[in-house]
Amino acid sequence: MKQLARTTYSAVLLTLFMGGTALAQDRIRISSEWGDVTAELADNAAARALAGMLPLTIEMDDHLRQEKTGNLPSALPSAPSQRAFSAGTLGLWSSGDFVIYYRDGEVPAPGIVILGQVKGDVSIFDRPGKVTVKVDSAR
Template sequence: MKLKITIEGNTATAILYNTPTSRDFVTMLPLTVEMDDYANTEKIFYPSRKLSVQDAPKGFNPSVGDITLYAPWGNIALFYKDFGYSNGLISLGKITSGIEYFKVKGKIAVTFELEQ
């Protein structure tokens, strides 16, 4: 699945993997949120409900551009820097262009929608 992400007037693109968690995320789209900076490594937000973790691996080792769910907290995390393996982290997809729009300080307004 192809994803269009609008970040304060700029457009990034991503692919979402065909997993139960990613498919559950798609049911929430289109979605406009404010993403907070976390640890100068990722942008995060909390969806309005918990996403499915069916058939998810125990953890994941994220790198730049990964879109993930951190199941213990229920937040979506988009990594703009590499990070180490984390239990409870589930890969949803990957940014294919526009990662630079996430490498800004503070909060950003973001809209996620399926690319038509």
């Protein structure tokens, strides 16, 4: 019985330790000359693949005065998509187009894959023109 308790205790500690590490990888930092924000990644294959590409530098353009969009170095796997988004949504349009939405809205079918949600002030991107962002793990 004592051996079972020790084994269970060890398994719980290992799970907590590994879970803490996984949670740290679920947060990213997006930085630019306009400011920095953090974001929590979604739980899907595309977001996990994005995390595996980090660190990244992405040249982003303004599109429709609602989002910044830029090309990833390689395509991400598909995941369920949706049409509606809110300010702060990180999305994937097609398989390699990273998007930071700074306003609420909706996209045409087939929609976007949700990569995550910004937890900071996404309005730093609400300005015309290009911006270079660096995306890295949040520590």
